[in-house]
Amino acid sequence: MEDEATLVTRGASGDQAAFAELVTRHRSMIHAVCVRITGDPQAAADALQETLIRAWRGLPKFRGDARFSTWLYRIAVNAAVAEAQRGADRPQPVDPFDLTPPAGAGPAFADTIADRLAVQAALRRLPPQYRAAIVLRECADHSYEEIAEILQIPLNTVKSRISRARQALVSLLQPDGV
Template sequence: MTRHPVPGPSAKHAGTQQGVPAPYDGPIAVQLSEAPSGTPSEAPSEAPPEAPLFEEPTDAELARRGANGDQEAFTLLMSRYRAMIHATCLRIVGDADDAGDAVQETLIGVWRGLPGFRSDARFSTWLYRIAVNAALKEAGRQNSRPLPVEEIPERKEPVRSVADRVTDGLSVRRALALLPLDFRVAVVLRDCCGCEYSEIAGILGIPINTVKSRISRARQALADLLRPNDDPGEM
């Protein structure tokens, strides 16, 4: 009687009959070459490539999502600028409580204004414009008015150590409070926020030469206010 050869198990099922899982042949299956029997397989010469690092969303992306009602995106976006917003408002207003109110007004203004924000614009410039307006609104409610630059009094505090003068942010805030509001805002945007002259001009709606003039005069006034009484340069 003629014996017909019985076909052996297919390559797909051969391993499973011997207790070895069959190789995955799905869309991302990796072809591995088997080592000869009795020979240990060699380790790969190179480590597998690392997964790409997570990229933080840009301000524009978070602003777009916030404009669509994504509160989580809005919170993340504001967390990037909240400290700077507070510092800006505090230096313009001069009072901690009023600065806190200005910060809240800024956050509300940003949330309401996000649908109108243009993604091709710089978000920080748009944000500082809102913060400055909120701070100016609070400053307008204060009873005291800053003195003109020509009438700023000389500093009468006793001389202290250099370290004390460097770390005393309160003295800087007091000196800023004596500047005319226009000068104060310009120098804060430049030296606190790091804005370019062109940005400040856009935020305040004034020519760039006016910005430079205000900042120059404000810096000179601050230097006079913060100079120790025994400075050799004073006669």
């Protein structure tokens, strides 16, 4: 298995197979971040496609100041935030396959689905800059330093955005009247 730096160098020279391997290594996490930021599977797919197009076109200019994954996440977050802003007025589809209980599922499954839908709805109500920070921290498990690098903002701003996002999520997820 080739190391990432070699694949990046080959990809920057136009090697499509090397770029495809880089995509294979990062696609699922990038897609997950896009889904969490946009709150919509179709918008996330559009953001992922835009991310991969921008990455392919921009790879020859990649300087290596940051890790490739950090650079790719930065592109993905920007694309997902743009999609989220474009789609703010779109109705949010519900995927019926996500709601189908597995065989033998009990009443707790309905609670799990309700919790997921509530969190997705609450995330959609956060400002995009808070949503991006909290998703990178809680869903993609990036450190504060990595998030600062991905979003190109100061470390204290990352901490502030995550703190405010958590406070907002707690408020949004509390039952009415509590």
